[in-house]
Amino acid sequence: MSTEPRVEVHETSSALATAVAGELLTRLADIQSAGRVPQISLTGGTIAEDIHRELARLSAASEVDWSKVVVWFGDERFVAPDSPDRNVGQARAAFLDAVGATQIHPMPSTADAADVDAGAAAYAATLREHGSGEFDVMMLGIGPDGHIASLFPGFPQLDVTDEVAVGVTGSPKPPPERISLTLAALNRSRSVWFLVAGSGKAPAVASALGGADVHEIPAAGVSGREETIWFLDREAASQL
Numbered sequence: 001m002s003t004e005p006r007v008e009v010h011e012t013s014s015a016l017a018t019a020v021a022g023e024l025l026t027r028l029a030d031i032q033s034a035g036r037v038p039q040i041s042l043t044g045g046t047i048a049e050d051i052h053r054e055l056a057r058l059s060a061a062s063e064v065d066w067s068k069v070v071v072w073f074g075d076e077r078f079v080a081p082d083s084p085d086r087n088v089g090q091a092r093a094a095f096l097d098a099v100g101a102t103q104i105h106p107m108p109s110t111a112d113a114a115d116v117d118a119g120a121a122a123y124a125a126t127l128r129e130h131g132s133g134e135f136d137v138m139m140l141g142i143g144p145d146g147h148i149a150s151l152f153p154g155f156p157q158l159d160v161t162d163e164v165a166v167g168v169t170g171s172p173k174p175p176p177e178r179i180s181l182t183l184a185a186l187n188r189s190r191s192v193w194f195l196v197a198g199s200g201k202a203p204a205v206a207s208a209l210g211g212a213d214v215h216e217i218p219a220a221g222v223s224g225r226e227e228t229i230w231f232l233d234r235e236a237a238s239q240l
């Protein structure tokens with residue numbers, strides 16, 4: 001059963017990024033000390049890039065063995081594999097390659113699948129084959145409209161309950177074609193971390209924490225089985 005969300009407010013987005021990176025390294029080290037292989041899911045977006053850079057900086061001093069961390073993605077842009085829009089490309093460049101992560105599961109690109117639906121089906125199969133059935137940490141940015149991953153307000157993918165991944169076309173956030181985990185998959189997480197900076201997100205944060213309808217604010221439909229943390233900067237928390 002999910003618990004009450006915890007809200008952590010930091011003065012600036014860079015302080016937020018440092019705090020999230022430190023918390024993730026601590027969590028991963030704890031899981032590895034317990035003899036388990038951590039399964040994490042990364043998000044795209046600008047605050048994620050800041051966090052990834054902090055992970056590269058802080059990982060050198062941590063005990064985390066990144067070769068024994070399984071890395072998934074909450075969503076991905078369905079574009080060419082070498083496109084700068086690819087979340088996996090950004091994450092590899094910012095920290096995954098630097099820390100020696102090797103168990104990375106990118107979502108399909110246009111070179112891997114004929115279309116977004118085929119790509120989503122392929123990722124669902126990969127999750128079934130290589131996933132543990134549960135993410136230890138699910139990291140999610142939020143859009144000003146309350147979207148998470150590539151699940152957008154009013155889109156039919158919000159109502160998909162029998163799949164773990166879906167194709168999205170006509171995304172209001174470019175590029176238009178994406179692959180996303182479904183709400184069902186996002187909620188198969190021990191711990192969900194929302195990573196939010198900037199005043200433009202403050203209304204969506206307040207709505208999500210205020211119990212908005214998931215079709216209006218998709219972030220309202222995601223919580224961790226054990227823990228939900230909202231990592232906010234002062235601006236994103238300004239309407240709480």
Ligand SMILES: O=C(O)[C@H](O)[C@@H](O)[C@H](O)[C@H](O)COP(=O)(O)O
Pocket residue numbers: 043044045046047048075076077087140141142143147148149150173
């Ligand atoms: O692939 C994506 O675009 C992201 O996964 C998306 O869900 C992102 O996290 C939010 O749109 C927030 O993005 P910003 O942090 O850049 O506002």
